[in-house]
Amino acid sequence: MASLLQRIAAAGKTYEGNEAGSREDLINLSRARSFWAESAMSAHIRLAVDVQLFQHLRDFGDIGLSAQTLAEKTGLDVLLLGRLIETSSFHATALSNGLSEEIYQHSISFGYDAARPSFNAFPEYFKKIGYKQPTSLTDGPFQDAHRTQLPFFDWLVATPPNLQHFGSFMAAYRAGKANWYDPGFYPVADRLIHGFDSSMSDILLVDVGGGEGHDMTLFAAQHTFHPGRIVLQDREPVIASVVETLKADSPFEAQAHDFFTTQPIKGARAYSLHSILHDWGDDDGVRILENLKPALRPGYSRVLLNEIVLSEENPTLAAASMDMMMLAHFAVRERTEADWKAILERVGLKFVKIYTYPGVAESVIEAELAS
Template identity: 30%
Template sequence: MTVMTRIAELALIISTNTEQVDAHLARRGLPSPSFDPDSPAGTLRDSQIVAARLAILEATDELHALMLGPVELLTRQQPYNSWISLQAIVKFGLASSFPPGQVEASFADIAAASSLPEATVRRLLRHAMAFRIFQEPSEGIVRHTTASKTLADTPLLRQWMGMVSEELWPAATKTVEALTKWPGSEEPNHAGFNIAHDTDATIFDEISKYSDRHRRYADAMTFYSKGAGLEAHHILKGYDWSSLGESTIVDVGGSHGTLSIAIAQAFPSLRCVVQDRPHVIGLGQENLPSDLHDRVSFMAHDFFEEQPLRGAEIYTLRWILHDWPDKYAVRILQRLVPALKPGAKVLVLEQVLPSVGELSRYQEKAYRSMDLAMLATHNAKERDMEDWRQLFKMADLGYEITSVTTPKDSRLSIIEATWQSQRAY
């Protein structure tokens, strides 16, 4: 009997699951994915084909790597200059330089709108075209693809791309230099970001000095937090909020209150207090829905200082601790202790790094890439489950991790630590 090779097996997986996706789209009367600028975004996000879509992506990712071979896998899979054209497209507004309502323009027209030389625009956009961002249907004419059109039509996406290319990409290029300069450091200002931007300030403090960078960072985080697997509804479904009755939730480092607003809207008996730096909560207060003014409030608070709101039932830390090295993450947890009553819960809403073999290589990339992004920008890290256990133990033995839940399709887990007793340091 002939044994199916791995590449043939992967091809079969791709074919079988593509048939499922095609059939689903046909039943729903939805168009097949294409690069055409009029192709609707989000047609493949339907929950009924999530598994098939993931299987295709995993199999194509592995097949692509096998077809490259070892040398090209190392030299071509992660081209160091791939961000040049993207950075320029965002920086000079090239995706938005088309005449109003048009999906085509000449290189000359785009150059005139951007103040760049036409020859430079041509080089940049033809590089992007190789990655299926824009297309050239005829000599000298640029046409949107669905990717470039989405970039032109989505301001928050442009802010995200700008933040990545201006803040994160330079930091990534200096990360190994930072590891060489500060080996074993647990200081948040000993990161690639600090060398790249020539500053002794943490990324948060440095960006907050400049209104345009701060706004871009805030917008970028708003965009990213709405991405697949990061939406607030996963947290709402993944924890028994309804059992809390008339309780108070303190949203520590809650930024503009996205999580608290979602909780308050879903559970009318709950009250939420959002804590963050003064200039951050100001934006949250401005955008708070009027019907929540009596149940969602904002308070200026530095989570490195002692928690002022004592006796609440729940304290949440959503995507806070991964921004800080262990030394500082421990300090944040310790500053909560004086406010905790027996039985109080601290909910850490964070990624839990997968154990070896738990996920496909394709899925694992997102976790490992985020881990290195934290290293590059904050000298911090994502943590696996043992890391989380050790972190709470280092903070105080009064903490006991009582449950860990990862809601379906969520990238964030809910780590529940219950305060068992008041302890002196």
Template identity: 30%
Template structure:
């Protein structure tokens, strides 16, 4: 009875939350439902089952990486439109892989729920479709190839460095393990850089835009309505996917929109196509755009240790207009007590590839204060999503 009753109560709570999500969908309710489902699985699993699940995650990732490289999911999706499945023999013919290998790889895919097996034919689902889109097709091989060689050596790195946390980008675990840190590796692998750009553009699809979370009206009261002024600078904005979304929704706002990133990253992005000013720039150097209303960073600071973040922030502060300019940061703000697993895992990944950090609210306040900034507000729609931080210069 002591075991059954908590499970029964949790199942009832899950049922009630599922009805709420169905009737009034929201990021917060969706997050809570997923948390409850995780709790239920944890409550049902024996300790040994939990340990075994952890042990056999690496082969799952390796099998998935291989299936994507073979293009199997794309074949399944194509056949789905014709309302037919695909056998292992047919997949072997399409891919040139050994039929027995196909069977063994696809056992993992069906067990993960990424497709189904019916009458000896594999059938695509909506999750299969996602794996043929940039977030899966490009994101999984890029992040796998970028991180796995280092993560496999992370215990050895930490042991050999007396379990001190990595604090220098140039001496990160990735630099120690493979001879290059994150952006060096991407810069020397054009195909991987292309996959990375595609993944970055796609990974927020289907989620609320940060400016739907942040009250944009806070920026309008004093914005200067002249054509030669800059309203928003997207620093480290990759190929401008955020700015294009912003322009579609807030194209009426005064001033220019400026996209900044390394010349190698923005290569091929024209100002005419993007509808914004495109500028090659390294955020480690002086900020050339002075007095903009907004200096916008999305998923930038988690890549870097505190000293480099301070450098980026100070160069930005030196370009800001006091009592007018704002810094908007979109990044995770970790809970001090119970951060979601994905955020906690991402923190280890960022630590490994560049000595980066996923920060708590206290860490954000300390970092920003060290660069002469204070937090004016933090907005968030769900603990599982990135937060929006507004920071302003500290006035004396």
């Protein structure tokens, strides 16, 4: 315990100095918790979402509110409230205000309603399959837990509001971390903007499977004077909901595209695939890249895989946790550098370089057409 406290104090100092990666070090160090208390804590926080507890705390600000008032606002019996939260006066904190935001409310619901049952299913599921690695996208712990044969993404679409909750979860997972297009990470100016050539295509960047456009919104804000157009691609239902809210001055266009079919935008400067291939096994990953390959202009188009590159010796908490999410929901794994190189080689793409940023789980693996 003494050594843990010393390490937390040291990490706290580097955090105060705003050092890159120090926030993640602190999160890693604070993972020591009581195993048996975890279940109750996550149930409490999920219940708090239903009764809008964090929003009521936020609305009363610094004044705070009594147990009686909070019980009335939430509809909780005052004695039950007292047991769930063992305090007699209630005030908002920076944390509770953060949790009142929609992306965290949705993320809590996604974690509890969609992900947690998949992990609860581990013991039974692995006993059933003889403690082997699952290999099917339609027959894993997730399907057992949710009594479905649908692959995870189809289930999200078929069971509202899970698709929306998942979108928020992805945004929350990334919040506060450097993005691949931020200063000090992938050199956007040198590798994409410099040398941009609109003679064959005026598209700078295509975000393949880009979800709700989180990355493209921030990319455009970070690189205000970028040349060329930016296109967000995803499946039809996702793009339909994006288009509903797309403003006339949106910095990107949206296009429905199934990445298991041939890439329709030819010769763009770059194609980014953020947390895409990790959802799929090697054969499907190869198919996705093979469908992209004919669109690439030799010596010009860059493929940017924004993915975890799993350290074999010492994976971070974020990387190891994401690997477990993959096991539970997609029957796949996060990949090491050697795994990534092997996939690129199978497709006939040339590995160029891996770019990393301190404390950020995902790296950028840059590839291009092999000459």
